[in-house]
Amino acid sequence: MNQKAVFYHAGCPVCVSAEQEVAAALDRNRYTVETVHLGETKNRLREAEEAGVVSVPALVINGQAYHINYGAPLSALK
Amino acid sequence: MNQKAVFYHAGCPVCVSAEQEVAAALDRNRYTVETVHLGETKNRLREAEEAGVVSVPALVINGQAYHINYGAPLSALK
Numbered sequence: 001m002n003q004k005a006v007f008y009h010a011g012c013p014v015c016v017s018a019e020q021e022v023a024a025a026l027d028r029n030r031y032t033v034e035t036v037h038l039g040e041t042k043n044r045l046r047e048a049e050e051a052g053v054v055s056v057p058a059l060v061i062n063g064q065a066y067h068i069n070y071g072a073p074l075s076a077l078k
Numbered sequence: 079m080n081q082k083a084v085f086y087h088a089g090c091p092v093c094v095s096a097e098q099e100v101a102a103a104l105d106r107n108r109y110t111v112e113t114v115h116l117g118e119t120k121n122r123l124r125e126a127e128e129a130g131v132v133s134v135p136a137l138v139i140n141g142q143a144y145h146i147n148y149g150a151p152l153s154a155l156k
């Protein structure tokens with residue numbers, strides 16, 4: 001079964017770059033990658049916070065949060 | 079031809095986690111991934127800096143630097 005990766009972003013330029021270069025580079029044969037725009041789907045904010053996400057863009061892989069550069073704090077999206 | 083990705087680290091716990099979960103998740107069919115320990119190979123520091131790396135762990139994909147969480151500043155490795 002594929003491992004799960006969630007890419008959280010807010011449409012910011014830093015987010016777009018991370019999505020196109022990092023999230024897009026993940027191996028789709030091993031990972032199911034979901035992309036979540038936290039500015040548009042605020043009901044996913046809590047789940048992101050619980051995974052340890054404090055800013056976007058961030059990748060959560062197997063429940064672990066990896067912030068990729070720095071676009072915006074999660075608090076700005078609430 | 080495969081695209082190039084370089085994972086820069088310094089053996090720190092944050093680095094190890096990023097290597098095992100993010101660098102390891104890259105699609106090896108599309109990317110050639112090189113792992114560089116900047117604490118042990120200081121002659122690669124300049125190339126990392128020129129790519130925009132300011133802290134480790136960081137992934138440079140197609141010449142663009144993506145810092146993954148925060149382990150140590152590059153200045154601490156000189």
